Amino acid sequence: MPWFPLDLNASLRVIDIVGTLAFSMSGALLGVRKRFDLFGVLVLGCVTAVGGGAIRDTLTGNTPPLFLRDETYLWVAILGSLAAFAFGIRLARFERAISLFDTLGLGLFAAAGALGALRLREVGITLGPLGVTFAGMLSGVGGGIVRDLLAHEVPEVLYRRDQLYATAAAGGALAVYLLHGHVPDLEAQLMGAGVVVLLRWLSRRGWVQLPVRRLPEG
Amino acid sequence: MPWFPLDLNASLRVIDIVGTLAFSMSGALLGVRKRFDLFGVLVLGCVTAVGGGAIRDTLTGNTPPLFLRDETYLWVAILGSLAAFAFGIRLARFERAISLFDTLGLGLFAAAGALGALRLREVGITLGPLGVTFAGMLSGVGGGIVRDLLAHEVPEVLYRRDQLYATAAAGGALAVYLLHGHVPDLEAQLMGAGVVVLLRWLSRRGWVQLPVRRLPEG
Amino acid sequence: MPWFPLDLNASLRVIDIVGTLAFSMSGALLGVRKRFDLFGVLVLGCVTAVGGGAIRDTLTGNTPPLFLRDETYLWVAILGSLAAFAFGIRLARFERAISLFDTLGLGLFAAAGALGALRLREVGITLGPLGVTFAGMLSGVGGGIVRDLLAHEVPEVLYRRDQLYATAAAGGALAVYLLHGHVPDLEAQLMGAGVVVLLRWLSRRGWVQLPVRRLPEG
Numbered sequence: 001m002p003w004f005p006l007d008l009n010a011s012l013r014v015i016d017i018v019g020t021l022a023f024s025m026s027g028a029l030l031g032v033r034k035r036f037d038l039f040g041v042l043v044l045g046c047v048t049a050v051g052g053g054a055i056r057d058t059l060t061g062n063t064p065p066l067f068l069r070d071e072t073y074l075w076v077a078i079l080g081s082l083a084a085f086a087f088g089i090r091l092a093r094f095e096r097a098i099s100l101f102d103t104l105g106l107g108l109f110a111a112a113g114a115l116g117a118l119r120l121r122e123v124g125i126t127l128g129p130l131g132v133t134f135a136g137m138l139s140g141v142g143g144g145i146v147r148d149l150l151a152h153e154v155p156e157v158l159y160r161r162d163q164l165y166a167t168a169a170a171g172g173a174l175a176v177y178l179l180h181g182h183v184p185d186l187e188a189q190l191m192g193a194g195v196v197v198l199l200r201w202l203s204r205r206g207w208v209q210l211p212v213r214r215l216p217e218g
Numbered sequence: 219m220p221w222f223p224l225d226l227n228a229s230l231r232v233i234d235i236v237g238t239l240a241f242s243m244s245g246a247l248l249g250v251r252k253r254f255d256l257f258g259v260l261v262l263g264c265v266t267a268v269g270g271g272a273i274r275d276t277l278t279g280n281t282p283p284l285f286l287r288d289e290t291y292l293w294v295a296i297l298g299s300l301a302a303f304a305f306g307i308r309l310a311r312f313e314r315a316i317s318l319f320d321t322l323g324l325g326l327f328a329a330a331g332a333l334g335a336l337r338l339r340e341v342g343i344t345l346g347p348l349g350v351t352f353a354g355m356l357s358g359v360g361g362g363i364v365r366d367l368l369a370h371e372v373p374e375v376l377y378r379r380d381q382l383y384a385t386a387a388a389g390g391a392l393a394v395y396l397l398h399g400h401v402p403d404l405e406a407q408l409m410g411a412g413v414v415v416l417l418r419w420l421s422r423r424g425w426v427q428l429p430v431r432r433l434p435e436g
Numbered sequence: 437m438p439w440f441p442l443d444l445n446a447s448l449r450v451i452d453i454v455g456t457l458a459f460s461m462s463g464a465l466l467g468v469r470k471r472f473d474l475f476g477v478l479v480l481g482c483v484t485a486v487g488g489g490a491i492r493d494t495l496t497g498n499t500p501p502l503f504l505r506d507e508t509y510l511w512v513a514i515l516g517s518l519a520a521f522a523f524g525i526r527l528a529r530f531e532r533a534i535s536l537f538d539t540l541g542l543g544l545f546a547a548a549g550a551l552g553a554l555r556l557r558e559v560g561i562t563l564g565p566l567g568v569t570f571a572g573m574l575s576g577v578g579g580g581i582v583r584d585l586l587a588h589e590v591p592e593v594l595y596r597r598d599q600l601y602a603t604a605a606a607g608g609a610l611a612v613y614l615l616h617g618h619v620p621d622l623e624a625q626l627m628g629a630g631v632v633v634l635l636r637w638l639s640r641r642g643w644v645q646l647p648v649r650r651l652p653e654g
Contacts, residue, residue, distance in 0.1 A: 039385040046352065061499030063279030064338060068349040075348065120500060130511065131504040134482065145586070150363070152372045154588045167475040257603040264570065281497030282556060286567040293566065368581070370590045 015189060016053070016066075019108030020073050022101040024049035024080030027147045029101075031081075032088035034151055044150060045081030046074060051143035052109035056116045059135055103168075106140045107196030110169040111189040113139025114176035129177050136173025140196070141166050164203040172196035233407060234271070234284075237326030238291050240319040242267035242298030245365045247319075249299075250306035252369055262368060263299030264292060269361035270327035274334045277353055321386075324358045325414030328387040329407040331357020332394035347395050354391025358414070359384050382421040390414035451625060452489070452502075455544030456509050458537040460485035460516030463583045465537075467517075468524035470587055480586060481517025482510060487579035488545035492552045495571055539604075542576045543632030546605040547625040549575020550612035565613050572609025576632070577602050600639040608632035 027048025031041035050067040057065035067073040114136030117127050127135070148155040164171075176192035183191070202208040245266025249259035268285040275283035285291040332354030335345050345353070366373040382389075394410035401409070420426040463484025467477035486503040493501035503509040550572030553563050563571070584591040600607075612628035619627070638644040 039382070039388075043355075043384050050352075058276065058494065059500055059504065064277055064335075064343060064345075064353075068277065068335065068345055068353055069343060071346040071348045074352060078348075117500075117504065125500060125505060127500075127504055128507040130507045130514075134486075134510055135500075135504055137479075149367065149585060150373055155586055164475070166479050170475070257600070257606075261573075261602050268570075276494065282495055282553075282561060282563075282571075286495065286553065286563055286571055287561060289564040289566045292570060296566075367585060368591055 013072075015108050015186075015193075016112060017072065017076050019052070019105045019112065020049045020067075020076045021080045022108070023052065023105035023143045023147075024077035025084045026102040026105060027143070028081035028084035029088065030147060030151055030153070032085060038085060041085050042078060042081045044147060045084065046077040047150060048143045048147040049073070049077035049080065049105075051146035052105070052113065052139045052141075055142035056109070056113040056135070056139035059113075059138065060116050060120055062116070102144065103197055103200045104193075105143060106165070106169050106200075107172055107193030108189075109143065110136045110140030110172045110196055111176050111192030113137075114173035114192060115180070115185060115189055118177065118180050129174065132177040133170050133173045136176060136192075137166055137170040140169035140173070164199050164208060168196045168199035168203070171199050231290075233326050233404075233411075234330060235290065235294050237270070237323045237330065238267045238285075238294045239298045240326070241270065241323035241361045242295035243302045244320040244323060245361070246299035246302035247306065248365060248369055248371070250303060256303060259303050260296060260299045262365060263302065264295040265368060266361045266365040267291070267295035267298065267323075269364035270323070270331065270357045270359075273360035274327070274331040274353070274357035277331075277356065278334050278338055280334070320362065321415055321418045322411075323361060324383070324387050324418075325390055325411030326407075327361065328354045328358030328390045328414055329394050329410035331355075332391035332410060333398070333403060333407055336395065336398050347392065350395040351388050351391045354394060354410075355384055355388040358387035358391070382417050382426060386414045386417035386421070389417050449508075451544050451622075451629075452548060453508065453512050455488070455541045455548065456485045456503075456512045457516045458544070459488065459541035459579045459583075460513035461520045462538040462541060463579070464517035464520035465524065466583060466587050466589070468521060474521060477521050478514060478517045480583060481520065482513040483586060484579045484583040485509070485513035485516065485541075487582035488541070488549065488575045488577075491578035492545070492549040492571070492575035495549075495574065496552050496556055498552070538580065539633055539636045540629075541579060542601070542605050542636075543608055543629030544625075545579065546572045546576030546608045546632055547612050547628030549573075550609035550628060551616070551621055551625055554613065554616050565610065568613040569606050569609045572612060572628075573602055573606040576605035576609070600635050600644060604632045604635035604639070607635050 024045040028041045028045030030048075031044040036044060050065070050073060053067050053073070054065045057063060114132050116139070117132045117135035120127060145155050147153075172192040172195040175195040176188050179188040179191055182188075199208065242263040246259045246263030248266075249262040254262060268283070268291060271285050271291070272283045275281060332350050334357070335350045335353035338345060363373050365371075390410040390413040393413040394406050397406035397409055400406075417426065460481040464477045464481030466484075467480035472480060486501070486509060489503050489509070490501045493499060550568050552575070553568045553571035556563060581591050583589075608628040608631040611631040612624050615624035615627055618624075635644065
């Protein structure tokens with residue numbers, strides 16, 4: 001029995017919605033900083049918010065993607081974007097806010113993507129650890145990549161050399177793979193998202209780092 | 219009874235083909251301006267032309283996308299690209315030509331995308347106003363985004379601050395949603411495309427504008 | 437009877453794996469040159485390696501894409517990326533190595549994409565020469581486009597004006613279309629890949645070139 005009184009599907013939905021809200025604010029704040037107009041901010045917020053889920057659904061053959069079938073996601077993304085637009089002056093000064101929402105969205109979507117890949121078992125397709133990790137990672141980083149490409153920013157995914165990003169998403173997805181079957185899906189998903197947040201925090205503190213190949217100049 | 223003697227499917231096809239031609243010329247002219255070779259111009263023209271439809275078909279689970287199953291679209295895109303290549307010297311001086319074709323393609327594909335999303339009802343999937351608007355908008359702006367990404371230009375979609383672009387596509391898609399069921403599909407589609415062109419024209423005139431969030435410098 | 441003792445499916449798999457290895461090294465070497473950390477290099481290598489196949493599978497409605505269902509591809513991509521990371525210092529000096537692997541991957545994936553499109557006949561969807569050529573070309577250039585977009589490089593696909601690139605991929609795909617049914621699929625695929633390599637080599641030698649539309653300055 002899960003440790004709080006929500007049934008599984010309702011809980012997954014809640015998680016998806018919180019991730020959607022987080023990513024929409026992250027995308028909208030970037031739009032505000034780049035001085036897009038109101039609609040541009042809305043579009044960037046929405047596309048960032050639904051990008052990860054769209055990649056997850058397309059990869060698992062689940063079309064049309066959930067965000068088109070369930071209006072809630074787009075409404076949530078619009079609300080998050082409007083909030084970011086309204087409070088932009090204050091929020092934009094705090095890069096940390098963008099970053100925090102981004103990390104939350106990253107974790108929640110990476111875990112949801114991994115679980116989505118694992119659930120292909122129900123239609124007879126069993127993915128291994130690498131496939132689940134990769135699908136989860138792409139679902140996690142997809143929204144941010146779309147955001148950065150549309151805003152013509154350098155995609156953060158691979159460039160944040162001082163901090164783990166895609167690595168953190170992959171770690172969370174792998175955690176979901178390992179936990180799946182041992183704990184309820186909901187807890188696996190929350191723990192997976194927690195692993196992402198933890199890895200990001202550890203790397204920001206400088207306690208976890210990855211080697212860079214040093215090249216001779218020229 | 220529609221106001222001209224074409225059956226619905228033939229008419230939709232005509233519209234799709236005109237949109238394909240318009241977008242292929244818009245893409246090819248950008249390629250000419252960037253001094254691509256003949257094949258580069260062809261590829262950019264074709265990818266721009268089929269990008270919107272490919273997004274529409276992928277989102278609605280309609281694979282392989284129409285442009286692969288029906289050779290007409292690629293032939294039309296090739297013809298449009300060759301025409302742009304041949305007349306490039308003269309056309310390239312007239313930025314307006316690119317812009318006009320682009321607006322036409324935007325309107326026709328946004329309307330076709332909205333209608334494609336509405337038609338999922340036939341397989342038991344009913345999308346709401348937001349889903350239809352979003353799917354239509356993405357179908358409309360998809361070709362242009364792919365064009366700009368491939369040409370390493372700043373995607374115009376969100377940056378044309380003096381003019382509505384994605385907003386216009388969303389407005390046209392929403393119009394199709396509202397008209398659907400009340401008028402024949404063909405007329406809904408043409409009116410939706412008309413709304414896009416109208417919104418673009420109004421914004422170019424400076425009569426319609428969206429607020430931009432002003433940030434303090436620094 | 438094919439000219440070497442492998443059954444068709446095993447052979448196609450071998451080809452896919454060699455293409456995967458080639459593209460993963462091409463992507464990983466670019467990551468090394470851009471000083472990504474170890475995981476960034478791995479991700480760029482893997483995404484480059486599976487990008488072409490993912491596009492092929494998505495276009496032909498074959499989801500989830502093969503690279504998620506068969507772990508081999510990701511393992512191969514990881515091995516290729518690690519090798520590039522380990523030997524990066526020496527390899528990075530030799531731009532030719534990146535280019536060679538890239539050409540190999542281009543040829544193998546363009547041919548595989550064309551064959552995948554032709555095989556839609558088995559489910560009653562017959563594509564014509566343009567559709568097969570386009571699907572093959574996109575499968576071939578897809579990995580490289582994703583690589584360049586993620587690394588924020590100008591996509592090489594259309595810009596390598598001194599050399600054929602997408603043209604070569606299209607030529608190889610068209611060759612597969614023409615050969616299909618006349619020779620075994622495996623040989624069609626190998627010959628198609630050979631056409632790509634040949635076209636690239638001829639253009640590097642300066643023996644094959646495409647016209648560029650000359651524009652008056654200004």
